[in-house]
Amino acid sequence: MVKFIRFLLLILIIKESVLTQGYSFFNPVADSLFKAGVELFKFGLNSRGHLADTSGGREYFLNAYLKFDSVISLGLNHRTTASYLMASKSLCYLNRFADAGNLLRDFLSKFPESEYVEDAHYTLGLIYFKLGDLDDALLEIDRSIQVSKSDPTKYKRVISALIDSVDLTTLQKLADKVSSTEVKYLVVVKVADKIALSGKYEDAKKYIADRLRYFSGTEFYERLMFKISYYERLLARPEVKIGVLLPERQSLSESILKGIELAVEQHNLNFSPKVGIELRYYNSLDIDRKVLSFKKVPEVSAIIGPVYSEDVQICARFINDLKIPLISPTATSDGLADLSDYIFQLNSDFTTRARAIAQFAVFSLGLKYFFVLAPNDKRIKPFVDAFVDEVKLDSGQVMKIQFYNPDETDLRGYFREMKAVLDSFKVPLDIVGLFAPILNSDFIGIITSQVFYHDMNVKILGNDIWNNFNELYLNRRYTDGVVFTAGWKVDFESQAYKNFVKVFKDRYGVEPDELSIYGYDTARFLLEVIKAGMLTPGEVYNAIKKVEFFGIGRDIVFEDGRVNRSIAILVFKDNLIRRLTQWTIKK
Structure with missing residues (x-):
């Protein structure tokens, strides 16, 4: 976090050539002290990149701060306002964030019309970020954008980092507090996405619709209308469902489910029929009851799961009665497909x-x-x-x-x-x-x-x-x-993988792992036959044995069998x- 803050401090670092506020109170002593402080500050920055300097330029930053503080103590002069900014930045590099924040608040109260107000709000926002006060950090960045005379998109990186760090309740409050259109748009979209993450697409759509008035006549209005359309497509009543059977309270289940959800969302945005997910979490005591519960959901045309070979063996006792294809994305034991005509192994035995x-x-x-x-x-x-x-x-x-x-x-x-x-x-x-x-x-x-x-x-x-x-x-x-x-091999340089990672990160805010790819490929494989009009369990059963599917992590070929016959052959060369x-x- 400290490195991140210090990097961002460099974005708006004040150049000596513009460090004169314009006041007529020229003071030669202040001028000399200020220039000496700037040189010390530069030495501090240079020493931080020098491998031999284990102190990180601390002595330079301390002496720089003392120079700038001396300028401030001389009373109002042509270097006063710039010295406030440089003194606060020096304190940040000394890890004295609270002192730096106090100095900047003092500056903003005394010089609200200064040309350095933008930089002061920005730096103060970074300090709040470092101190864990995320909502005040966002509000300060928002104030910086309000007074900015340049392109506000330069703040997008730090704003995104702040928004990603704030919980939903705090974000909802901030959405009504921020003033700049740019920040308000980013917050509103993030809130809607967090609401949608739990499947509440109607609530996410309403949240955006209720705030469209703030963006009338701006470039963000059309973007938000597109977002509303996105949620409307996700809300379309599914004509068919994919059952998902995963072990409860295990992180691997959430990884697989994220991949499945993303594949289904992409399908529903672009194709028909619309597909829903019927999710069941199981444990060793109720897996039989959970798999049989799919019988009460006639829209389920196939089941993804279970994860472990021993759980597939248990399900084999009941799946013939259901007559629904059961597709395990991960089980590898030999003989599983022989236990039932309805068991498919995407992970070759x-x-x-x-x-x-x-x-x-x-x-x-x-x-x-x-x-x-x-x-x-x-x-x-x-x-x-x-x-x-x-x-x-x-x-x-x-x-x-x-x-x-x-x-x-x-x-x-x-x-x-x-x-x-x-x-x-x-x-x-x-x-x-x-x-x-x-x-x-x-x-x-x-x-x-x-x-x-x-x-x-x-x-x-x-x-x-x-x-x-x-x-x-x-x-x-x-x-x-x-x-x-x-069993699988991802080409990390392929465009398909890069596109998947981007969409996954946009959706969930994290990088996909191996199991997310397993879930994504498995769902996309099923959706290929559903997209072709195979909607009933019987139709899906017959179709998936004939489809050749080329996924991100693996290809899937059954050729009238029920164990994936496509294997990655690798070489160390x-x-x-x-x-x-x-x-x-x-x-």
């Missing part, structure tokens, strides 16, 4: 991912021979079995399968055996792969270093646990070219994790 990297290795990398080295753990066994079966199905050959104790870190013996098999087979190394699924990313360095030291030079293939930049980079001498799977392809497994 581990067997599907193993098949994907096997197909990619054979058909895209041109590998024909494979070693498998994996921890002896029941969680990994199905992954290994799926990989081996797929390699054989694709006419590849598995030369050796080895399992090590999960606590074992000395794997040299296993690599000596692989080396012996390689020597006996005498096959070119460029068509040989090592599939090494792991449970712990610490094994990235253990495995890749052994490949290097045994001079095997085979293509290393991994599971999602390999998607760990820190470990890959730490062992970059050995990991360049490692290929592995991922040139010290970066890159997406090689989005692989859709072949039947």
Whole structure:
């Protein structure tokens, strides 16, 4: 906060060339003291950017303040008013914000017509901000804009920061206190958005409509009319609903829900039919009752959730009676879709991912021979079995399968055996792969270093646990070219992602996280079929198995199945994790 305030103080820093108020009381002593103070102040600013100065220029600012204070004590002269401003700024850099505020209030009471009043109100507003008095801070910035003779948009950054920090009740009071059109507009819009955040779109619309008179004849009138239209579109009665089933009292639920809400709002602004959200929070004791409650809402055409695989297993007992598609955005356990014809997994299960990297290795990398080295753990066994079966199905050959104790870190013996098999087979190394699924990313360095030291030079293939930049980079001498799977991969430079982040931040005031993207992609996937006119659970059920959807975090392809067949294949190359392809497994 202190750094932010000090940065903003520089925006209106007074230049020496205009530091003469215009009074006829010229005082040569005051002139000399003032110029010395300005030089000390500049030295203070320069020293703050000097790495060797650990004091942050404190001594310079203190001496500058003393110079300016001496000018003030000389009585009214041509440097008096400027000295008030510079003395207050010096005090701010000394962290004496309360003293700086007192000085500025004294200045404003004595010199209400000074040309420095704008700067005084602005600086005083920043001081209130620092001291936590947010409503007075906003009012001072508002007064600064009222007397400003220049473009008031230069204040937008600090105004936005203030408004974002103030609670709804205080903002509503401030909306009626501020005078400048610019500030009033920003406050009114923020209040309306905060009201709408709880789903009260009618109240948000009315709040703006009741204040339109303040903006008649200004550029903000049309903007507010557009905002009213926005809320009217959101208020349109939904013809169909998406059920949402999330665990109660968990932050991940709110992240997923934000993504879903944003996708639905965007749809309702641009497309028909209008879609609503039917939300249920559950716990381990009432999840069965909560999922069955959707039966009483005939508009629900599909359900997003639950989050955890074990909760999906519980819902599987009841979903056949509902005959509503249940789409889990995150569950990854194998066999979930086999529990009910109505269960869909957008997050591919581990067997599907193993098949994907096997197909990619054979058909895209041109590998024909494979070693498998994996921890002896029941969680990994199905992954290994799926990989081996797929390699054989694709006419590849598995030369050796080895399992090590999960606590074992000395794997040299296993690599000596692989080396012996390689020597006996005498096959070119460029068509040989090592599939090494792991449970712990610490094994990235253990495995890749052994490949290097045994001079095997085979293509290393991994599971999602390999998607760990820190470990890959730490062992970059050995990991360049490692290929592995991922349930999702965001291109942070893509325009689609940047647009999503902007809209999300405008809506919620925070950056989206991974789970928000999961919710957003899942809802958009469903909305694609609803937009096409598939409104009943049966219509949605049949349609989502055929739709190919390209999302921000992942693509979704079911191809008449119910487990997402599209897997991100990543590579660590040139010290970066890159997406090689989005692989859709072949039947």
